[in-house]
Amino acid sequence: MLRMSTLLLRTLRDDPADAEVASHRLLVRAGYVRRVAAGIYSWLPLGYRTYRNVEKVVREEMDNAGFQEVHFPALLPRDPYESTNRWTEYGPDLFRLKDRKGNDYLLGPTHEEMFTLMVKGEFSSYKDLPLSIYQIQTKYRDEPRPRSGIIRGREFVMKDSYSFDIDDAGLEASYQRHREAYIKTFNRLGLKFNIVSAMSGAMGGSKSEEFLAPCPTGEDTYVLCEKCGYAANVEAMVTKVDAYKGEVPPAFEIFDSPNTPTIDSLVELVNSKFGISITGADTLKNVLLMADGKAISILVPGDREVDLKRVGANLAGVQDLRLFEDEDFAKYPGLVKGYVGPQDAAKLGITVYADPRIVIGSHWITGANERDKHARYVTHGRDFEVTAFVEAAEVKAGDPCPTCQTPVVIDRAIEIGHIFQLGRKYAQALGLTVLDQNGKAQVVTMGSYGIGVSRAVAAIAEQSHDEIGLIWPREIAPAEVHVVAAGKDESIFNFAEQLTEQLEAMGLTVLLDDRKDASPGVKFKDAELIGIPYIVIVGKSLQEGKIEFRVRSLGSKVEFATDSAVAEIIAAINN
RNA sequence: CGGGGCGUAGCGUAGUGGCUAGCGCGCCUGCUUUGGGAGCAGGAGACCGGGAGUUCGAAUCUCCCCGCCCCGACCA
Structure with a gap:
């Protein structure tokens, strides 16, 4: 039995000044967590019970799926991380x-190396595979910017799993088993989520999906097609364009265009000069970037910005990507700021990539590589060539869905899980091979799967709260029922106590507010803030033989007779 | 790492050169109170983030450092 009278808990009447997002604000106010340093938090009793409930659900679902739990140290030697070059990378x-x-030692930010080495140390035959193992472990990452309370911490708990298979078909099967286990897990946690295709990015794998919990304060942006269900991280959003069907344009011509530093001013000048009505989408923007010290130009329609994240994710092998600065222009005197065009790229020594919208045969108004001059009818495939198409332009709400053409919506979310097919990168680097049927060594193929366990607590809080406090799903709440003794009469406290014991005897977890010195108002406010899903009030109606039953999420109140209270409460909870 | 903001008691805050640093919540003692964050009386609790400087005098002005929050870059 949890008693409010002795609980290590002090709820706060005011919002903490350093918390902005709802989960952070409420978890601090309700006495679940306290900040120790940026991105590092302590859990108080209510918070830790909640956290452990989340952990329990995750563990049960992993075990149900047949994955085996192991545990690695958080404190690790440098050596294994040298083999994969991650000590440096x-x-x-x-x-x-x-x-x-x-x-040298490190605090593990992730454990691919350790898992791989563990399997290498024990197994050496194809007969031992497939294998999926997991751990629930504290991870450490010295984030450049921890934020939003426990959503992005420098210390956090992650459930990470790895699958080991002999071939691609096996990997696919293991991947699907994880995907299903994740769906069950997040459903049990009461989270609303979307599964979106993602870039595998730096991890170097192939197929990858993220589990995103929609939430306005989330830090991931993704696109969703409400018609066909297509969902993708903005980095992974695919642009679908039709081939050029227009007429072949006349030869390109250069025209004077003084004082047109912006797309808008250029559009205005062109329209009045030629008596036509084009828009920014008919102009071609040449955005210059430095990619690992090499000058590249990205072509996008003038009405779109370049999304550096998208470029970075879609340009294989590029580590450092940044916009051109004045000193870069100084190194390339042929590039006239504001008047760059792709026509002379080879001469100027830059590599040109184009957004898929710049289809072959299309013609554009773009810079003429001379001060105060632009050119029109500049045609892709005739007047300029590109090295490759790359997804570069920002994604906008209303862009067509790549599978069904319906305009997509853009939403924000918290990443709560990520699954991907790692492939053989780590197994190769660490020499994890098994003998196949023919006695030949085969490099094992791996999958990697993560759930942010501590983050999930915050994600649930984000999705499930109101102005006055938290609202936990039953399985996650620090207790299932909150019994409040509201009054001063000894009989009230006695009955509340008895009721608590009976509910516990029926297998429910109960938090009893048995504080003698707190007024009913204080107890109600605290109960609403703490967010246990079912609240039972033993108070003034006790003398009429009644108690009150409330459902936190609905704000509903009903009265039950005292002699049938236990049965009625249980029936109401299980309804 | 770039931009912005902030640091006064456990929490929220007032105090912009003047002597004793104020208020609310919370905490302790006593009395009264008990269905929506009670009242009265008394009390404890602050190296005003740290250091150096300016000044007769610094929470207040200057410089350096540290810490925290938000936006961006980057990332689970």
């Missing part, structure tokens, strides 16, 4: 430390 996000002998 991970950069400043890695927490590094030295032992007394001066040897």
